[in-house]
Amino acid sequence: MRLGVCYYPEHWPEHMWSVDAQRMVEAGLTRVRIGEFAWSRIEPDPGRLEWDWLDQAVDVLHSAGLGIILGTPTATPPKWLVDAMPDMVAMDKHGHKRGFGSRRHYCFSHSGYRVEALRITTALAERYGSHPAIVAWQTDNEYGCHDSVLSFSDAARAGFLCWLEERYGTIAALNAAWGNVFWSMEYRSFEEVDLPNLTVTEANPAHWLAFRRFSSDQVVSFNRGQAEILRAHSPGRDVVHNFMGFFTEFDHHAVARDLDVVGWDSYPLGFLDSFPFSEADKLAYARQGHPDIAAFHHDLYRGCKPNGRWWVLEQQPGPVNWARNNPAPLPGMVRLWTLEAMAHGAELVSYFRWRQFPKAQEQHHAGLLRPDSSPAPGFGEMQQTALEIDTLGSVGAPPRSVALVFAYDAEWVTQIQPQGDRLSALWAAFACYTALRRMGLDVDIVPPDAALDGYALCVIPCLPIVPDALVASLDAFAGQVVIGPRSGSRSLDFAIPEELPPGPLQAVLPLRVTEVESLRPGLAHSGLTWSIARWLEHVEGTASAEFVASDGTVASWKHDRFRYLAAWPEPELAAAVLGAAARDAGLKIQNLPEGLRLRRAGERCFAFNYASNSLSLSCDLTGKFVLGGATLAPGGVSVWEID
Secondary structure (H helix, E strand, O other), X not given: OEEEEEOOHHHOOHHHHHHHXXXXXXXXXXXEEEOOOOHHHHOOEOOEOOOHHHHHHHHHHXXXXXXXXXXXXXXXXOHHHHHHOHHHOOEOOOOOEOOOOOOOOOOOOOHHHHHHHHHHHHHHHHHHOOOOOEEEEEOOOOOOOOOOOOOOOHHHHHHHHHHHHHHHOOHHHHHHHHOOOHHHOOOOOHHHOOOOOOOOOOOOHHHHHHHHHHHHHHHHHHHHHHHHHHHHHOOOOEEEEEEOOOOOOOOHHHHHOOOOEEEEEEOHHHHHHHOOOOHHHHHHOOOOOOOOHHHHHHHHHHOOOOOOOEEEEEEXXXXXXXXXXXXXXXXXXXXXHHHHHHHOOOOEEEEOOOEOOOOHHHOOOOOOXXXXXXXXXXXXXXXXXXXXXXXXXXXXXOOOOEEEEOOHHHHHHHHHOOOOOOOOHHHHHHHHHHHHHHOOOXXXXXXXXXXXXXXXXXXXXXXXXXXXXXXXXXXXXXXXXXXXXXXXXXXXXXXXXXXXXXXXXHHOOOEEEEEEEEOOOOOOEEOOOOEEOOEEEEEEEOOEEEEEOOOOOEEEEEEOOEEEEOEOOOHHHHHHHHHHHHHHOOOOOOOOOOOEEEEXXXXXXXXXXXXXXXXXXXXXXXXXXXXXXXXXXXXXXXXEEOO
16 A cells, blocks of 8 residues: 655745655655646636646656646636636525635536536646656546535536436426326426425425436536546546545445546544534544544445545545544544555555645644644654555455445435434444444445345345345345345335335345334334334334334344344444344354454454553454554554464
8 A cells, every 4th residue: 555645836835845755755655646726826817828837846746756646626716717607606505606715616517617627637638648757637626525516506407407308208207207296396398397496395305316316417427528538648547536424415336437446535533523423422532533434434435446446535644624623633543544544455545735734724724744844743653654554565355244235326315305313324324334343344335236246244224226136136145134224115216116115125025114203312112232213114024023122113024034124223223133144144243342443354454443542352353463462552553464
């Protein structure tokens, strides 16, 4: 695994560049990521391209021995372009323009902006496509950041109407698919269809789902246009994009098909503070991040490519500036996060950023260096980790133990029609992932069309729309299967299936869901070590009740190799049901202490201590240590050869 850093030469005087580059190499860095926000310096006026400064920066970095990941600057179109095409900006759901003055102020559907984005991408690719310094290209930056996927502009509406006509053919077919007879919502032509915002109350969920699909397709085609140009002018270089954490506004599997490598930006502390973790977890892991945040995304994005190629393009090295609270990492965590990425198969970890910038919006966002160029705490940990990576060498592939199935449209369905507070497919997947990791199991997160060969257990936490191909794959699968709530509950156009949920899954599960209810806090059905809370499905059929609450309410049903979890995967219930399935699958379950996580890679096992206290490995986990030992300090890492 290589280490890299994000660097912005345009932020610093030219006399600093060579010093910075030499210092990067001496610290163990081999890759540098530049250029993704530099449009105003590359083209300060329309058509006037200023290459001298970037030529110099590329040459300086290359001369020092650094391989460059060059970004296309389309996330930050310059002011002159916005002034020339004022309708290129996105519109929010309230009908307000997303103004200039920060970033991501464009609408994916605006044809004029697409032309400009391809033009500047072509200019960059022609200029640097054959330069020996360029090892990879990054398209744009963090598609969709700041709620910028869904645009409610005139350009988006025009594109949406064309998309609808291509998908449905006739307006009668659309009316029938969406159930528009309800509330007298029928249309006479596609031209009558508006966007689903600004309605008096909630819009038709089928309308919303169609708009979400369209908006996702716009991101896919926007990215594809750049990728095709980069490959044409710079063959042999990887094309990558940096996805984000807990972000589902577009189908990342679809975007990944046009990438050589999937990247993501890892900010465990910011994500812990910003997303709906418990207050207890936010306190316990405030300086470490929840033990499964980084790993979940490593496995999610590794699963976006059949060959498993993925990078961390931005790794948090210190406090960030964008969460509600921004603590500093516990000593050792920058090293832990880096080695954990290695254990999950990363080819690259790139730290954000080289030096903290003393101006503009990210003044409080730490880098490896402080603004005065003195080392920040993460710098020493990065240096130590670089040496340890050299010692560890290559790591092998993880074992095929558990496949966890996740689809982006599952999250769209549960966001559009949640039916209860915080009942989201993404968080159902995260809850199941956490339960499996607490047992010491290795998990691959895969799309519904992935092959299941070789896995012992398949977990489908929440998949409202079930493709026929997945049903066939499950039928042929020899391992154990756990299917979670709401799976098979909707058709492609957001209708309850005629045969009732779980719809097509009834081919492998002899049951049907006759009623669902969401439960307010305090309304629960208690079992021996678990409880049914937040969501419950009432089921009839010939499957056997397996996990039954003291009042007779059934939490999980079993038939042959299949289990159906009819309640939300709360931690204790998920542990019970998934633990039973794992044992039936012949998987070894570990009783790990709180905060400890394991990852197997090839012939080695990695252990990571996310707790704030020291932890000891049980004797059956230890072998010949190549890093660390049987006792892990807070933020500690151990690696041993598997016997």
